[in-house]
Amino acid sequence: MQNNLVIVESPAKAKTIQKFLGTDFKVLSSYGHIRDLNKKHAGIDVENDFTPNYEVPADKKNIVAELKREAKKASIVWLASDEDREGEAISWHLSEVLKLKPEQTKRIVFHEITKSAILDAINNPREIDINLVDAQQARRILDRLVGFELSPVLWKKVKPSLSAGRVQSVAVRLIVEREREIRNFKPEASYRVVAVFKVPEENGRTVELKAELNKRIPTYAQAKELLEHCASKLFTIKDIKKSPLKKNPAPPFTTSTLQQEAARKLGFPVARTMMVAQKLYESGRITYMRTDSVNLSGLAINASKETILDKMGEKYLKIRKFTTKSKGAQEAHEAIRPTDMHTTAITGSAQEKKLYDLIWKRTIASQMAEAQLEKTNVHISIDGVDGYHFVATGEVIKFDGFLKVYRESFDNHQDEEEVPELPTDANMLPPMKVGEVLPFANISATERFTLQPPRYTEASLVRKLEELGIGRPSTYAPTISTIQNRGYVVRGDSEGETRVFKRIVLTGDGLGEETDTESFGSNKGRLVSTDIGTVVNDFLMAYFPNVMNYNFTADIELTFDEIAAGNKKWTEVLRNFYTKFHPNVVSVENMKMEHRVGERILGNDAETGLPISVKIGRYGPVVQMGDPDAEEKPRFAQLQKGQSIETLTLEEAHDLFKLPRIAGEYEDLTVKIGVGRFGPYIYHHGKYVSIPKTEDPLKISLDTCIELIEAKRKADIEKHIKSFDEEPELEILNGRWGPYISYQKSNYKIPKSVEDPKLLSLEECLELIKKQEKGTAGKRKANARAAANKKKAKTATKKKATTKKAAAKKTTTKKTAAKKTAAKKVVAKKVVAKADTTKE
DNA sequence: CAGTGAGCGAGCTTCCGCTTGACTT
Numbered sequence: 001m002q003n004n005l006v007i008v009e010s011p012a013k014a015k016t017i018q019k020f021l022g023t024d025f026k027v028l029s030s031y032g033h034i035r036d037l038n039k040k041h042a043g044i045d046v047e048n049d050f051t052p053n054y055e056v057p058a059d060k061k062n063i064v065a066e067l068k069r070e071a072k073k074a075s076i077v078w079l080a081s082d083e084d085r086e087g088e089a090i091s092w093h094l095s096e097v098l099k100l101k102p103e104q105t106k107r108i109v110f111h112e113i114t115k116s117a118i119l120d121a122i123n124n125p126r127e128i129d130i131n132l133v134d135a136q137q138a139r140r141i142l143d144r145l146v147g148f149e150l151s152p153v154l155w156k157k158v159k160p161s162l163s164a165g166r167v168q169s170v171a172v173r174l175i176v177e178r179e180r181e182i183r184n185f186k187p188e189a190s191y192r193v194v195a196v197f198k199v200p201e202e203n204g205r206t207v208e209l210k211a212e213l214n215k216r217i218p219t220y221a222q223a224k225e226l227l228e229h230c231a232s233k234l235f236t237i238k239d240i241k242k243s244p245l246k247k248n249p250a251p252p253f254t255t256s257t258l259q260q261e262a263a264r265k266l267g268f269p270v271a272r273t274m275m276v277a278q279k280l281y282e283s284g285r286i287t288y289m290r291t292d293s294v295n296l297s298g299l300a301i302n303a304s305k306e307t308i309l310d311k312m313g314e315k316y317l318k319i320r321k322f323t324t325k326s327k328g329a330q331e332a333h334e335a336i337r338p339t340d341m342h343t344t345a346i347t348g349s350a351q352e353k354k355l356y357d358l359i360w361k362r363t364i365a366s367q368m369a370e371a372q373l374e375k376t377n378v379h380i381s382i383d384g385v386d387g388y389h390f391v392a393t394g395e396v397i398k399f400d401g402f403l404k405v406y407r408e409s410f411d412n413h414q415d416e417e418e419v420p421e422l423p424t425d426a427n428m429l430p431p432m433k434v435g436e437v438l439p440f441a442n443i444s445a446t447e448r449f450t451l452q453p454p455r456y457t458e459a460s461l462v463r464k465l466e467e468l469g470i471g472r473p474s475t476y477a478p479t480i481s482t483i484q485n486r487g488y489v490v491r492g493d494s495e496g497e498t499r500v501f502k503r504i505v506l507t508g509d510g511l512g513e514e515t516d517t518e519s520f521g522s523n524k525g526r527l528v529s530t531d532i533g534t535v536v537n538d539f540l541m542a543y544f545p546n547v548m549n550y551n552f553t554a555d556i557e558l559t560f561d562e563i564a565a566g567n568k569k570w571t572e573v574l575r576n577f578y579t580k581f582h583p584n585v586v587s588v589e590n591m592k593m594e595h596r597v598g599e600r601i602l603g604n605d606a607e608t609g610l611p612i613s614v615k616i617g618r619y620g621p622v623v624q625m626g627d628p629d630a631e632e633k634p635r636f637a638q639l640q641k642g643q644s645i646e647t648l649t650l651e652e653a654h655d656l657f658k659l660p661r662i663a664g665e666y667e668d669l670t671v672k673i674g675v676g677r678f679g680p681y682i683y684h685h686g687k688y689v690s691i692p693k694t695e696d697p698l699k700i701s702l703d704t705c706i707e708l709i710e711a712k713r714k715a716d717i718e719k720h721i722k723s724f725d726e727e728p729e730l731e732i733l734n735g736r737w738g739p740y741i742s743y744q745k746s747n748y749k750i751p752k753s754v755e756d757p758k759l760l761s762l763e764e765c766l767e768l769i770k771k772q773e774k775g776t777a778g779k780r781k782a783n784a785r786a787a788a789n790k791k792k793a794k795t796a797t798k799k800k801a802t803t804k805k806a807a808a809k810k811t812t813t814k815k816t817a818a819k820k821t822a823a824k825k826v827v828a829k830k831v832v833a834k835a836d837t838t839k840e
Numbered sequence: 841c842a843g844t845g846a847g848c849g850a851g852c853t854t855c856c857g858c859t860t861g862a863c864t865t
Contacts, residue, residue, distance in 0.1 A: 009859065032859025039854095060859095086858055140856075147855020154854085161853045168855085278860085290858090474857055482855095618845055628846045636845055660843070676842040688842055733865095740865060747865035 005074035007067065007094060009081050012282045013113060017080075020115040028070060030081065034060050035093045037144055044141055046582075050574045052141060056097065064097060071098045076106060078122070083109035084330035085564065089136035092128050102127075112297035112334055113287075135564040138573050142166070142556065145578060146547055149585045150540070156589060157597045158536055159616055163486055166553060167471045167479055169540055172488045173548055174464055175456055176529040176537040183647075187449040187520075189501075190216040191223035194446070195390050197235065197380070197438040199430045207430040208441060211380055211392035216448070220502065223445035227506045229385060230443050237436045238389070239379040245395070246372060249365040249402040251294040251322035252335035255473035256466040258289070258359070263459035264409040266354050270458045270477045276355045277336070284339055285346055286359055290473040291333035292466075294322040296363070300334070303341035304367040316401065318369040327469030328557050337363040365406035372399040376429050380438065394429035411460055440506075447501040455492065455526035469554045487620070488533030492523025494642075531621040531645045535598030543588045546581075602650045610634075612653045614645045619677070621645050623653045638675060641693075655698060664702035671705050673697050684709050724762045732757050732765070741765050 004025040008014050011029040018027040035054040037043035045051040056064050071077050077100050079091035091107055094100070106125035110117045143166055150164035193213035198206040217223040253261070255274075262273040277289035296304075301319060308317045324331060338360050346356045373395050380390040397403065456464065462476045471479055483489045498519045505512045529537070541548050549555075556577075562568040595601070599615035602623075610626045617636065621644070626634030637656040639648065660674035663682070672683040673691070680697035682689040682705050689712045691697050695704060721732040721739055730743045732750075739757040741748040748769050750757050760768075 011860075030859080033857070034859095036857095037855095059861095082858085090858070136857095143856045145855085149854095151854035155852095163854045165855045282860095472857060474859080479856090622845075624845090634846080638844090672843090674843050677844080678842055681842065683843075690842090742865085749865075 003073060003075045004078060005070050005076070006078040006080050009087065009090060010288070012284070013288075016113050016284070017118060020118050025078075026070060026074070028067060030067065030090060030094060031060070031063055033086070033090055033093065034064055034067075035097060037140065043144060043148075046145075046578065049571045050141055050578075052137060054093070067094070068098055071100060074104070076104055078125070079105065079107045079128070080109070080121070082332035083111070084332035085132055085136045085139065085560070087332055088129055088132040089140075092130070092133040095128060111295075111332075112299065114297065114299055117297075129564075131566045132564045134570040135560045138563055138570040139560055141574060142577060145574075145581070149582065150544065150547070153585060153589050154536060154539070157593070158539060159532065159618065161486075162532070162536060163482070164536070164540060164547075166547065167465075167475065168482050168486075168488075169537070169548060170468070170470055170550065170553070171461065171465060171479055172483050172529065172533050173537050173541070173550075174461065175483075175489050175527050176534050178453060178455060179529045179534075182452045182455065182521075185452040187452065189447050189449050190218050191220070191445040191504075192216055192448045193223065193226065193443065195230075195235070195380075195443040196441040197390075197392075198441050199432060199436075199438060201430060209378075209392055209430060209432075209438070211378070211390035214389050214391055215387075217445060220447070220504075224504055224511070226388070227443060227445055227504055227511060230382065230440075231506055231510070233385065234383040235390070235438045235440060236381050236383060237378060237432055237434050237438065238381045239377075240432060240434055241377045241379075243375050243377075244372065244398075245375045246370045247401075247403070248370045249320075249368060249406065250362065250408045252296055252337055252363050252366045253359060254292050254294060254324075254326075254335060255290050255476065256292070256326070256462050258336055259462050259476065260459040261358060261362070261409060262355060263457060264411065265358060266351075268351075268355075270462060270480060272351070273355070274477050276349075276351045279348070279352055280346075280356055280359075283348070285343075285348075285352075285356055287335070287337050287339060288333045289336055291331075291336060292324065292326060292329040292473055293331040293333055294324055294335045295331065296322075296337060296366070297334055300337050300341060300363070301367060304364055307341050307344075307364060308368060312368075312404065315399075316368050316404065319367055322366065326466050327554055335363075361406040365402040368402035368405070369399075371397065371401035371403045374398055378429065378432065392429060393427075395427045411454070411457075443506040445504045447503065449499070449501070449520070452521065455523050455528060457526050461527060468550055469557060470550075483533070486532075487530055488536060489527050489529055492526050492528040494521075494523050496520050496522035531598075531639070532616055534644075534646065535616050539597050544584065598645060600645060600648075602648065602653050605650075605654055607654070612650060614639070614648050614653065616645070623648070623656050625653075625657055638677075640675065641679060658698055661698075663700065663705050666702070666706050666709065671702060671709075673700065673705070682708060687712070722758055722760070724765075727762055730762065730765055732760060741768060743769055 004021075006014075006017065006021065006025050006027040007030055008017060008027065009030055009032055011031065014027045014029040018025070021027060035056055038053045038055050043053050045053065077095075077098070079094055081087040081090040081094075087109075095105055105128075107128050108121040108125050110121040147163070147165040150169075151162065154162040154164055193216075195211050195213070197209045197211060199209050200206050217226060250257070258277065259270040259273050262268040263270065268276070274289065277286065280286045281289050305317060305319065322335075336359060338356065341360070341364065344360060346353060348356070376394045376396070378392040378394075380392065382388055382390070454460075458480050461480065465471045465476065465479070484491070496519050498517050500515050500517050503514050503516060505514065537548075546552060559568060559573050563570045563573060595613075596615045599613055602612045602614060604610065605612050605625055608625070612623060612625050614621065614623050616622070617638075619638070621639040623637050623639065624634050625637075626632060628634055635657060637653075637659065639645070639656070643652065659680075660672055660683075663671045663673050665671065666684060669685050674681060674683060675697060676688075678690070680691040680695075682691060682700075684705075687709075689705075689708050691700060691708065719734045721734055723731045730741065732739060733742050739750050741750060743765075750760070750768065754760065
């Protein structure tokens, strides 16, 4: 019996393939890349032809060890990673690390996970394509060089811990530039004229017909004049034009289009879409969710065909092949589709069901007939008035086709009124004849403002990045997290402003006028650049325009393609880039700057005459009053929410120094108002109370402060459910997620089975704590690794910081083997808290 | 959760793309 080892990238895939291949083959997964550049600058020997120094990261050691063991036992190792640049490199790294001999190694690829495709692949093995591997090495090393040389420049010139990179910096640029466009946008008003006509029907009733004037009217006076004219005019149907209209279904989902549609239709953030999709993939419901291909396998097309014939009939069927048009697509996988089209609904969580349904519909629709519509345009003239006429439009579905199951959504322009995407009954026009004269019910002219450019949502940013060929399906969601974690971009939470608009209405009784209000400029849930993002972007744009160029990635991809084709040497490509890039970095690093990057001098303070400036401080945007060289030290104040370095005025800056201030006394103790890391607060009797957004900390009265203090006290009492005299450190509290136990600074869940937490005894509480401690014990090892991330420890309370830092440090030195990984902020914080309690 | 920030200074931060876990007080 032959001993075969097959290595794929994903464990879920390994499981499926194992079933096809039987016991002669053992199928294992590499879990993606198994090697990466060393974290230190030694990761690349620039002097020596960019020789990369690869190492197996700590969290891959176990997997590599297992693969080594199995490879030793196997007579043939089949490297079956994906058929793209990264996949080829994974195979190469595997063959290097596992020390595979050429005669025992075979490289295979398949595009769909079916028995026949896999057997076919096994029958057609090839060798590793070293040119493709070199293209990947060039990509990897270039990204490292850019990221690890630019970031330190930012630490030095702007603020520590910032980052720059080929993908993220361009993503930030898109958002910064959009925000500037919005800031410079001046809305222009014009009047939109809509008439409601009365169309008589045969039964004697009348039906209303809405029609819009062919042009907008620029001014109020002109709009009024036109309406006055209309009062005495006749309206005649001049023309009725019917034209057929076809609509085609959208192609099957890729990562990017799935993220967009799930955001629009289900309201999912891109990270959630990916999590739910991963679940569906692992349970075998859908194909791989990180793909840029719109291709469907023959199997999927066949199953779709059967389903359509079975459920809807032959006239709904139309087999289609879609081709990718996105830049830089590598198409190592299929489109995202259900593994079995016959399964129309699944069991699982509500989110899983919804996402599956969306994928199923999109896939089936892609193999369905086009929809046939009829569009009607009615031209209604105003007798005796030239240049103006009314237009009524209607759309009727003649044959629904794919619309029977799926309608693609489109981003509505922000602030725009909802436009129905497709015909509804309201779009049906009543029967009419050319030459018919129509009376009107009313004609109105409504003031409308031009709309500012829309801010990006997570999903629309992904679409833009994909369009520019920047980033990959596996990185869209992480990139969006990164730029938010660095503080370059935030999700907006402002409702926007309101404005008044006018409306003139003509009815049978004559001309009337009214005003109304509308809100505009909301940025809720949309991506907004911060001061830090703006300053970093402007800095990079000024000194590293090449890397910031929207075409940088696309251009460099072309040279990677050249490497893959064997026409260029990867070291040459890197040298070409680096000999220009590196000196640029060095010169910017050594550049003497008169002011801090992004600093704005506002002028001199009216009261003190001291100079005032705004800039990025160590903790974010800050105003400074005074000269650091002067005898008297400068004063600092943090900018408030909604203020920005770019727009802050001298007066606003001056006001910021009015805090902290004493508002008065309450219960014989001073009431102080200040502004901290988390916004404005009231300090009284050793306690802090947040000041809500609706109050201005500069103007808030003592009475309001007292109200807030009392409200906080009441909330604190309600928060407290129970405590025990014997154990003052243990409390039952009411939190955001319901009641929980707080004990020695750690929190513990109360299971849902407990009906009334008030009735819990001390023993029961300790029991619950013990149970949960046990559960976390196993995770400590992983946590210790994250503890190496000391920087986050610093953000802990100042008072506790010193002891905590020491504790965290101890953990790291003890477990030196577990080197720091890119631990997430949340994880790191938690670990620090635990380091105190978990002494081993 | 909280009021910091130009005396010293060591050592830290950081990239993009492959993959999955562990995690919600």
